[in-house]
Amino acid sequence: MWDVEIRGMASAHAIIAASIFMATIMPAVLVEKFSVYGTHLVWLYSVAGSVAVVNIAVFWLLGISPPTKKNTLSYKLSKLFRSCVYFLLSCLFFHTVVVLYGAPLLESALETFSLAVLLSTFTTLRCLCILGPNVQAWIRVFSRDGAMSVWDTSLQITTGCSVVGAWLGAFPIPLDWDRPWQVWPISCSLGTTIGFLTGLLTAPLWIRWHRKQLTYKLK
Template sequence: MAAPMVSNNSISKKTLRNIVIGNVTSAIILILITYIPFHGKSQLDIVSNPLGVTKFLSASVMFLHGILHFLTQHQSNKGQKFRLGILVKSILKSALVFAASLVFFHVIAIMFGAAFINETAETFHFAMMLSSTTVGPLLIHLQSNVESWSRVFVFESPDLGMETTVFISSITSVVGAWLGAFPIPLDWDKPWQAWPITCVLGALTGHCVGILVASVHVCLQVYKQNKFKLT
């Protein structure tokens, strides 16, 4: 009989500090590089250069989560032998999963009203952003481990580390992307209403909100655990 999937709800003070500081810093950086150039008519302005900026923001999300993973996991990985073959296999498997998520979100966008033939590049870049804020962090922090993904999303039992962050931020990213679609059909005739700008901004904003909410949630849960131990 298989053992039940349980989460690890203990967390060290150092790991908690790294998660909170890393999450808050990441959210601030993403918000600044997204909204400061807004309407700045520069290469970093998503209105002037939506596809290029979406690539840049997607890469930024993945890069920041890579740093977060290093800060929170490198201690636990000490003493483990480095095996190049396993690393290459893991990278290739993750790349395939990420590519599949691009196709999945592209199809979902079309099902929700995106043009099937026209604006294919725009739809693909939206799928890239949504994959980078949902599947990308999962692959970085949990790798392509089906059991871990099932425990986090199916059984809703993430640990109090980065699993909680990717669980909450993945949901808020999808919700943010959905909410971002509402301004598109309005007759305001604003340049930022063009597809997929508002949905990209919605996904990214939802992601930032998610990692901030996750930080607060983890701190509250740790506080409750410590308070319970003292009583």
């Protein structure tokens, strides 16, 4: 039972990671003068978009989403609407946090917001896919010892890694090396992506390593 779940998760993660690489390579073929530094926002949106699509597709196909009590169309629609609102709110939340961390308030607001969108895609969107728009479940998962399944643990790891990656990505900004990747927000979004990829890679490994210690309570 363990192995099946872990293998499923590993393959899901591999697909998501592959989508990030594809999102980096594809525009290079399609868009003229594309480079990760030069046309950073294009790269950022392409990564965010592809990760979003692949995430939704994978989790919809795997059917990991929480069981729904009602199966009516209006309920589903309201859920979808709530998810969108949550996503937007999380973008605003990340934007605020980044501004509090010292990003300029007015100028380059678009760049800051794009970073917030990327962060939300890597964190909130996955939460929405796995847990649904259910704040109580989110609080449970992100409080100590709150994970109840393999997917909860993987969610904890990838979210943590993405946020820490973005955090670490801010460190090279004050250095006076005059490198192209020191422009706001390139180092942070690269840090986020690398952190997310690390999270995707480590989550199955970590769970496999610690499967003896991990005892999930049944829902």
